[in-house]
Amino acid sequence: MNQRDQQEEPLADAVLARLPEWQPPAGFAHRVAALAMLEKDHTPWAALVLRALGLAACVSITAWLGGETFSAALRSAEGQQSPGSVSWMLAMASLVVAWRCVRRARPLSRITS
């Protein structure tokens, strides 16, 4: 650290410490509380049911895919490798690769050193 760096560090710390903080506007807390209460009183049943149906569909499809993959893996282990079992395994592998790509495309989802 040279002399200039030593001068910069306290300056940077001081400026960072003096960054302004957000002040909520008048009535903000009461407005948000009222909205929260309104939301609580009107539970969005339709949205909840749709979410539950979507979740059930995802679980079913995943279970079906898993079952097919497992049986394809068993068949290939027994030496009865069919073109169908290979395509299932390829499909699963591409799903995993696609998932990895999607996760990598969102670098802000995790902040790591």
Place this chain on the structure above:
Amino acid sequence: MASEGDVPTLEAQAHAEQADAELVRRCLAGDQSACARLVSRHARMAGTVIWRAVRNRELVEDLCQETFLRAFRSLQSFDGRSRLSTWICSIAHRVALDELRRQGRTVRFVADEAGEQQSDDGLGLLDQIVADEEADRVHAAVNTLPERYRLPLLYAALQELGYDDIATMLAIPVGTVKTLVFRGKALLRERLATVGGAAKAGGGHR
């Protein structure tokens, strides 16, 4: 800057946590005034976290409202393992990240009006102008930092947030937060030298 020594006294902290626990209990029972009290206790902090992340003051009010609505929706799942303020700041951080993703992080290049609000420290006009120029230089340098250094550095500058709070917010180990803040400061020093050099070079042509 955040450090273990900067946090409020243990007694005050315990008192605040007790008050928060009582507010949570009343909110869960449907007490609207308790909800308003909870918002007013933590809105400044949540809003500041959002402002520092998205760098656009216009968005803060809406995003802060979204933060508290999300918090109230999942208040039942708040288990008290972390402080309520840390839990709310974590939600605020996630809301801000969602907004950054939604905007494709273009908000990164929006100028911050932060430097325009700091004129109450009694400096003379000339000193104030010099101080403002220095502050602008630091802001410009901070805004060039990668997000993974910029956010921990800015969060660590909040006195109420300790390294452990930031670690909870970002879902990373405390050691990693310290490393990110340390590297962020080192990088900031480099950028300050660059920004300073460019400013001087630009000034020479006037």
